[in-house]
Amino acid sequence: MIxxxxxxxxxxxxxEAPVMAVKDxxxxxxxxxxxxxxxxxxSGKTTLLNLxxxxxxxxxGSVSVNGINLWEKSDTERARLRNQQLGFxxxxxxxxxxxxxxxxxxxxxGFFGGAANRADLDKARQMLETVGLxxxxxxxxxxxxxxxxxxxxxARALINSPAILLADEPTSNLDEQTxxxxxxxxxxxxxxxxxxxxxxxxDGSLVNRGTRSIVMSGGQIVSxxxxxxxxxxxxSAALMRSDDPKFSISDxxxxx
Amino acid sequence: xxxxxxxxxxxxxxxxxxxITGLCTALVAGLIIFSYLLVNGSQESLMRVTQRLGADIAVxxxxxxxxxEEALLMGNPISVWMPRAVVNEVASIQGxxxxxxxxxxxxxxxxxxCTVSDMFMVAYxxxxxxxxxPWLKDNLDTNLKLGQAIGGTYITTTAGREDILVYGYEIDxxxxxxxxxxxxxxxxxxxxxxxxxxxxLSPMKAEAALVLxxxxxxxxxxxxxxxxxxxxxxxxxxxRVRGVxxxxxxxLFRNQREHVESLRRNLGLFSxxxxxxxxxxxxxxxxxxxxxxxxELGVLRALGATxxxxxxxxxxxxxxxxxxxxxxxxxxxxxxxxxFKTLITQSFNLPLYIPSLPEFLLLAGWILLVVLxxxxxxxxxxxxxxxxxxxxxxxxx
Numbered sequence: 001m002i003x004x005x006x007x008x009x010x011x012x013x014x015x016e017a018p019v020m021a022v023k024d025x026x027x028x029x030x031x032x033x034x035x036x037x038x039x040x041x042x043s044g045k046t047t048l049l050n051l052x053x054x055x056x057x058x059x060x061g062s063v064s065v066n067g068i069n070l071w072e073k074s075d076t077e078r079a080r081l082r083n084q085q086l087g088f089x090x091x092x093x094x095x096x097x098x099x100x101x102x103x104x105x106x107x108x109x110g111f112f113g114g115a116a117n118r119a120d121l122d123k124a125r126q127m128l129e130t131v132g133l134x135x136x137x138x139x140x141x142x143x144x145x146x147x148x149x150x151x152x153x154x155a156r157a158l159i160n161s162p163a164i165l166l167a168d169e170p171t172s173n174l175d176e177q178t179x180x181x182x183x184x185x186x187x188x189x190x191x192x193x194x195x196x197x198x199x200x201x202x203d204g205s206l207v208n209r210g211t212r213s214i215v216m217s218g219g220q221i222v223s224x225x226x227x228x229x230x231x232x233x234x235x236s237a238a239l240m241r242s243d244d245p246k247f248s249i250s251d252x253x254x255x256x
Numbered sequence: 257x258x259x260x261x262x263x264x265x266x267x268x269x270x271x272x273x274x275x276i277t278g279l280c281t282a283l284v285a286g287l288i289i290f291s292y293l294l295v296n297g298s299q300e301s302l303m304r305v306t307q308r309l310g311a312d313i314a315v316x317x318x319x320x321x322x323x324x325e326e327a328l329l330m331g332n333p334i335s336v337w338m339p340r341a342v343v344n345e346v347a348s349i350q351g352x353x354x355x356x357x358x359x360x361x362x363x364x365x366x367x368x369x370c371t372v373s374d375m376f377m378v379a380y381x382x383x384x385x386x387x388x389x390p391w392l393k394d395n396l397d398t399n400l401k402l403g404q405a406i407g408g409t410y411i412t413t414t415a416g417r418e419d420i421l422v423y424g425y426e427i428d429x430x431x432x433x434x435x436x437x438x439x440x441x442x443x444x445x446x447x448x449x450x451x452x453x454x455x456x457l458s459p460m461k462a463e464a465a466l467v468l469x470x471x472x473x474x475x476x477x478x479x480x481x482x483x484x485x486x487x488x489x490x491x492x493x494x495x496r497v498r499g500v501x502x503x504x505x506x507x508l509f510r511n512q513r514e515h516v517e518s519l520r521r522n523l524g525l526f527s528x529x530x531x532x533x534x535x536x537x538x539x540x541x542x543x544x545x546x547x548x549x550x551x552e553l554g555v556l557r558a559l560g561a562t563x564x565x566x567x568x569x570x571x572x573x574x575x576x577x578x579x580x581x582x583x584x585x586x587x588x589x590x591x592x593x594x595x596f597k598t599l600i601t602q603s604f605n606l607p608l609y610i611p612s613l614p615e616f617l618l619l620a621g622w623i624l625l626v627v628l629x630x631x632x633x634x635x636x637x638x639x640x641x642x643x644x645x646x647x648x649x650x651x652x653x
Contacts, residue, residue, distance in 0.1 A: 011649075046652065055558055056648035076562050083560020090651065094555045098265035110259070111560040156559075 001164065001196055002029040002052050007061035009047050009219075021047040023219040024061070029198065029212075031163070034190050036207050037200045039216035045200040048216065049168050052198065053086055054078045066163070083111050087157030089186075091169035093149050095141040095156075101128065102137045105156045120159075127155035131185060147178030154185060164196045165189065171203070183209065259565075263573050266549075273545040277574060277631070278581035280534035285627045286585030287530050289620065291523035293593055294600070294608065298516045301437035301607035302509045305329060308436055310387040311477035312486045314508060315346055315355075315493060318501045324360075324475065325509050329607040331376045331439020333362025337472040338500060343384075345497045346476055351484030356384040359451060360474035361466070369424035369462040372411070376443040377422070379451035386479050388445055396431055400447050406431040408441035420444070424461025425454040437609025478502075512606055519604065531630065538574075539634035546570060546638045553642055554650035563643050570639050571632060578631045582624045590616065 009022040022044045029035055029052075037045050050056040051063055054070040063070045065085065070078055088094075095104045105124040106116035116124070128134050131151035133144075141149055150170060157165055167186060171179035187209060190197045199210065207213045208227070215223035267274050305328055316324045317338040327334040340357060347355045359379040363370035380388055382399055388406070392399060400406065405420070405427045412429070413419060419426040427446065435441055451468060458466040480489055486504035493502035546553075553566055561569075593600065594610065601608050611619065642650070 047648065050648035050651070053558065055554075055651065056646050075564070079557070079560050079562040079565075082558060088555075088558045090555065090558075092551065094551075096262075096265075096552060096555070098269040099262070103261075107262075108559045111562075111565065 001031045001033075001066060002198075003027070003064045004048075004051065005062045005064075007051055007058045007063060009044075009051060009056055010059040021219050022051060022058075025051075025219075025221055027214070027221065027224075029196060031196055032194050033196055033212050034210040035198045035212045035214060036210035037198065037214045037216060038202065038204055038207055041202060043216040044219040045202075045216050046168055047219075049166050049198060049200050053082060053088070053166055055082075080112055083108055084160055085163050087160070087162035087165040089150070089153050089157050089165070089167035089170040091172045093141065093146065093173070094153055095149055097141050099140070100137070101133065101139050101141070101144070101152050104141070104152060105159055108156065108160050124155070124159060127158060128152070131155050145178075147174050147181060150174065150178075150182055151185065154182070154189070158189065162195070164198070167197065167199045169201055170199070171201070259569060259572065263569060263576060266569075266573055267577060270545050273541050274577055276541045277538050277577040278584070280538050281578045281581035281627050281631065282585030282588070284527075284531050284534045284585070284630075285582035285623050286589040287523075287527050288623050288626070289586050290589040290593060291520075291527050292619065292623070293589070293610070294604070295516060295520045295523060297437060297608045297610060298512070298519070298604070298606040300611075301329070301609040302512055302516070304434075304436035304609060305438045305440060305607065306505050306508055308387065308433070308440055309477060309505070309508075310390070310479075311356075311505060312480040312484075313478040313490050313493065313502050313504050315342060315476040315478060315497070315500050315502045316474070318499050321501055321503060322511065325512065326605075327360060327376060328440060329438045329509065329512060330601070330605070331442045333374050333376050334360055334474075335362070336360065336474050337469065338474070338476075340471045340473050342497055342500055343473065343476050346478060346493055346500075346502075349489060349492050349496060351480050351489040351492075352478055353481045354384055354386055354479045356386055356477045356479075357381050357473035358475050358477060359448065359468070359472070361451060361468075363422055364462070364464060367463045369421060371421040372442075375411075375422075376439055377451075378443060378445045379448050380445060382447050387477060391433060392431075400430065400445075400450070402447070402449050402453060404428045404430045405444050405446035405450065406433060407445070408433055408443045409435040410441045411444055423454050423458035423464075423466045425457055435609065436607070438607035476500075515604070515606060519606075535630050535634045538631055539637075542574060542635050543638035546635075546642055550642055550645075550650045554647045557647035558651065567639055567643050570643075571635065574631050574635055575628060578628050579624060582627045583620075586620045586623060590620075 004025050004027040007022060007025045008020065011019045011021055013019060025048065037048060039045050047056060051058055052065070054063065057071060065081060068081065070081070096107065099107065102121065102124055105127060106120050109116050109120050125134065125137060128137060131154055133148055133151055136144060136148065141152070144152065170186070171182050174182060183206065186197065186199065189195060199206065211227065213223070213225045213227055214221055309328070317336045320336045323334050324336060326332050343355045343357050346352060361377040361379060363372055363375040363377065365374045367373070382389070389399070392406070403426070407429050409432055411420070411432065419428050422444070427444065427450070433440070455466040455468040480486060486506070490502035490504050494500065556566060597608055597610070
């Protein structure tokens with residue numbers, strides 16, 4: 001599904017020596033995996049995610065998604081792939097402040113599919129219901145809490161029914177309770193859809209939530225453990241539900 | 257969510273940038289079109305008046321060049337006279353083909369016997385005329401009869417009447433000349449016979465009599481034979497005919513042309529300064545606005561917007577602001593110019609030709625294009641800088 005072959009990424013800095021953010025990484029993520037990438041700050045986690053998404057061009061090596069070598073394609077083709085096969089959840093508030101919640105959610109549909117139609121809007125409303133914000137359809141981002149904004153971002157990431165969801169420290173700006181809710185929501189999405197998910201986090205406690213755990217250090221993968229299969233995640237989720245009241249998994253069917 | 261909605265939302269969410277861009281473009285577009293209309297309108301008017309006279313040389317009483325020119329351009333009523341014998345003297349000079357005398361008259365001020373107060377009037381000699389006749393031939397296919405007149409473009413009969421009262425004399429208006437933007441647009445042209453008839457009847461019909469001297473004229477318009485040098489012939493006229501000034505057509509309205517040229521330089525300089533300052537300001541404000549939205553642009557890239565689309569969005573925002581501001585500025589200038597035309601022409605002491613609507617729209621379109629191109633140029637650097645960066649780099653910040 002996602003394949004990085006000897007990928008390196010170097011950033012040139014003004015008045016300083018270039019920084020090698022990712023060094024000779026080989027990685028293959030298959031369909032249905034829930035990969036949790038951890039590591040200390042500056043270890044190259046976010047750069048790795050950006051490389052997977054074609055948002056950063058590798059200095060060396062190649063990146064392919066579903067067999068498509070991203071950097072052999074045009075900007076339009078890469079954009080189309082990002083739009084239709086990838087969903088993004090960023091660590092910073094990434095909603096467009098000038099748009100309403102509903103408009104933010106349908107925004108990706110407009111890039112390759114024209115203006116949102118009634119079905120699209122219905123789907124967006126359903127997404128909002130799933131993330132528990134059905135009453136915020138016409139709100140603007142500044143009227144929402146950070147956690148609510150992140151829920152809208154998740155709904156936006158899923159509007160095009162992507163095969164892969166890339167989440168870059170989605171809970172880093174949230175309080176503990178909201179963090180739990182967001183992670184729980186992401187796990188729901190993963191559990192109910194079999195979507196491939198890559199979650200970048202510096203929070204070591206989340207390592208066991210995924211099917212695969214990758215640890216990065218100094219731009220390299222220092223640990224890559226395929227720890228559980230999908231069924232085990234379900235089991236661990238169930239266990240979590242009984243052990244820790246903070247985590248809950250919805251029984252509702254997914255909207256997509 | 258279509259692009260237009262995204263663009264309009266971004267415009268309303270960046271009021272500082274939007275207002276500055278809109279006002280600057282309004283100022284620049286308004287100033288450019290005002291300067292252009294004023295300068296070119298004056299030049300066009302001078303050219304049209306010269307063409308209307310249709311003469312190679314105008315012979316006028318010596319020392320009266322400025323007031324005769326102002327009478328023709330501004331429609332100021334004047335009474336300058338020279339002996340009719342001048343016509344024959346000028347006609348005898350080598351290189352002169354035809355000499356046609358004209359008599360300048362004016363209506364009374366605030367008198368009920370005159371429909372239009374202080375109207376400039378020209379009585380011409382149909383036997384020698386070469387300025388009015390071509391127009392009559394093309395438009396009416398007949399000569400003016402006694403009591404008939406043609407008027408400048410702004411001369412019309414009042415509601416309920418088919419004639420114009422001049423010293424109580426009922427003048428039948430049979431046609432209107434094309435606009436020149438000068439005083440000739442508010443002038444009346446009729447034959448000498450009509451002028452004599454008006455003068456004859458005026459003691460009975462008017463509050464004051466129109467007094468004409470049968471041996472006086474105001475100007476003698478000269479048409480030269482092919483190949484004759486207007487300057488040499490004009491010199492010859494001045495040397496052989498006493499008490500007259502002979503002005504070649506190219507030298508007619510020289511003061512006004514110099515005035516227009518000076519106006520062109522000053523307004524041109526002012527427009528260029530305003531243009532440069534506005535573009536620098538727009539460039540800075542827009543650069544700040546674009547750079548302030550880098551993360552948003554990175555998010556849009558991540559969500560599937562192509563680089564081209566982002567550039568298009570940013571340029572479209574500016575284009576919309578520029579067009580709105582530019583159109584406002586142009587409309588304001590045009591309306592101001594039309595509403596205050598009299599004040600402006602009197603202030604600058606120049607005639608002003610207002611172009612037709614299609615001409616104006618074409619000009620406005622060109623000015624909008626120029627302003628749009630300038631704004632794009634001012635924005636090019638910040639937009640290219642942001643759009644050329646890797647989305648990941650922008651997102652990291």
